[in-house]
Amino acid sequence: MTAIKKYRRLEAKGLWIDAKQTNPKEVIVSIGKASIIISDKNEVPLDHWNFNSIVILKSGDAQIIVSPGLERTEKLIIKDDEMVNAITIICDYGKVPNSIIKSTHSIKIILLCIITMLFFYFPSIVRNMMLDIIKPANETILIKNLLEKQNLLGKSCKKQKETIKFEEKIKNNFQLKTGIDISITNLSLPSPLILPGGKIVIPFNWFDQKESYQEFVTLLNIALKYFEERKVFIRFLKEQKLSTLFAYILGLDVIFNLTPEFYHLTEYSKVMPTGNKLQVSDEQWLNIRNACLN
Numbered sequence: 668m669t670a671i672k673k674y675r676r677l678e679a680k681g682l683w684i685d686a687k688q689t690n691p692k693e694v695i696v697s698i699g700k701a702s703i704i705i706s707d708k709n710e711v712p713l714d715h716w717n718f719n720s721i722v723i724l725k726s727g728d729a730q731i732i733v734s735p736g737l738e739r740t741e742k743l744i745i746k747d748d749e750m751v752n753a754i755t756i757i758c759d760y761g762k763v764p765n766s767i768i769k770s771t772h773s774i775k776i777i778l779l780c781i782i783t784m785l786f787f788y789f790p791s792i793v794r795n796m797m798l799d800i801i802k803p804a805n806e807t808i809l810i811k812n813l814l815e816k817q818n819l820l821g822k823s824c825k826k827q828k829e830t831i832k833f834e835e836k837i838k839n840n841f842q843l844k845t846g847i848d849i850s851i852t853n854l855s856l857p858s859p860l861i862l863p864g865g866k867i868v869i870p871f872n873w874f875d876q877k878e879s880y881q882e883f884v885t886l887l888n889i890a891l892k893y894f895e896e897r898k899v900f901i902r903f904l905k906e907q908k909l910s911t912l913f914a915y916i917l918g919l920d921v922i923f924n925l926t927p928e929f930y931h932l933t934e935y936s937k938v939m940p941t942g943n944k945l946q947v948s949d950e951q952w953l954n955i956r957n958a959c960l961n
Contacts, residue, residue, distance in 0.1 A: 679747035681705075683713070687740050696745060698753060705743065714741070718757050731755065793912045794904045798897065800916065803844035806900050810864035813925050820868055820927075821854035824959035833951045838865075841891055841945075845900075851958040858932040861890045862925075863900040871959045880952055887945050889935055902929065 677698055682691035683705055694713065695706045702715040716735040725732040730746040731754055745751055801809060814820055830849060838846045845865035856870040867890050869883075876882065893899050904912065907923060915921045928934075 677749060677753055679745060679750035681747075681750070682744040684742040684744070685714075685740075691744065694743075696743065696750060698757070703743075703754070703757070716743075721754070721758055723755070723758050726751075726755070733758070790909055793909060793916070794901065796916055797904055797912055798901070801900075803897065806897070807845050807848075807864035807866075809923070810862060810866060810903075810925070813923055814862075814866075817925065819925065820850070820860075821852050823850040823852050823868075824871065826850070827954050827958065829951065829954040830958065833954070837887075837891070837945065843891070843894055845894065845897070847890075847894070849955060851955065853959060856927075856931075859886055860927055860930045861886075861893060861899060861932060861935060862927075862930050863897075863903040865894055869955075874956050879956070880947075883952065883955070884945065884947050885937070886932060887947070889932070889937060891945060893935055899930070 679696050681694055681696045683694040684691050693708070695708065695710065697704045697706065699715065702717045703721070704712055705714045705716070706712050714735075716733075720736050722734050722737055723731060724734050724742065729748065729751070730744060731751045733743050733745070733754055735741055745754060826849075834847045834849060837843065843865060845863075847865040848867065850866065850868045851871055852868055853871055855872065856868070859870065859873060860866075860868040862868060867886070869886070873879070874883075903923075903925065906926060906929060911921045911923065
């Protein structure tokens with residue numbers, strides 16, 4: 668806008684027609700920061716026209732006729748050569764900021780949409796990538812190493828062969844990709860844990876409750892329901908910071924976080940599966956219940 672700034676002190680006489688069928692009124696025209704100012708002979712402002720709205724109606728014969736807009740009836744007739752040149756420049760520049768403003772506005776809207784989409788969808792995209800990268804077998808190894816490294820569950824009771832066979836049967840019958848690992852611990856917990864990697868951790872004192880057999884069967888069926896489609900692992904991924912997941916995708920060494928409180932049985936909906944339900948025999952039940960007594 669340097670070309671316009673040099674005309675800031677420029678004044679010239681002009682004829683102003685403020686409505687149809689009115690006689691032209693002699694006025695003084697000057698240039699402001701963003702508009703041309705129309706004043707009377709006593710320099711009292713009568714009107715001002717924004718640069719971006721000025722339209723040239725006629726140019727030539729050493730004069731120019733302009734309007735504040737095609738929809739308005741006002742006209743300004745100027746015959747001063749320098750002012751004619753200034754008004755012409757103003758009209759040329761006036762079109763540029765308008766287009767720039769519109770273009771900038773469009774870019775801002777597009778950027779806002781992209782940022783909004785990233786805000787809502789980027790976490791899901793990253794987690795889906797993690798599901799593809801970490802296969803079910805690797806999920807089991809990851810969680811096992813994490814539990815051992817952080818010593819989150821204390822010492823587990825020795826698992827009997829019958830329990831291992833029972834786990835294998837569950838894996839095959841329910842086509843569980845991660846397998847299943849039922850661990851009994853002497854560690855005091857408010858309720859059993861349903862962890863990623865097909866791992867179920869049950870505190871030994873939990874078996875002292877009434878109807879513990881029915882509760883155990885319910886626990887297994889709820890766990891199997893949430894192990895489907897790796898729902899527990901998805902819960903684990905939501906627990907992680909996005910920066911941690913993104914760093915892992917890039918191949919960097921990261922430290923995952925596992926908070927046992929998020930995986931208590933009480934944190935899961937107790938909606939039972941409508942399809943095939945797990946059945947537990949008396950022998951299987953006793954082997955698990957008495958794990959810490961052997």
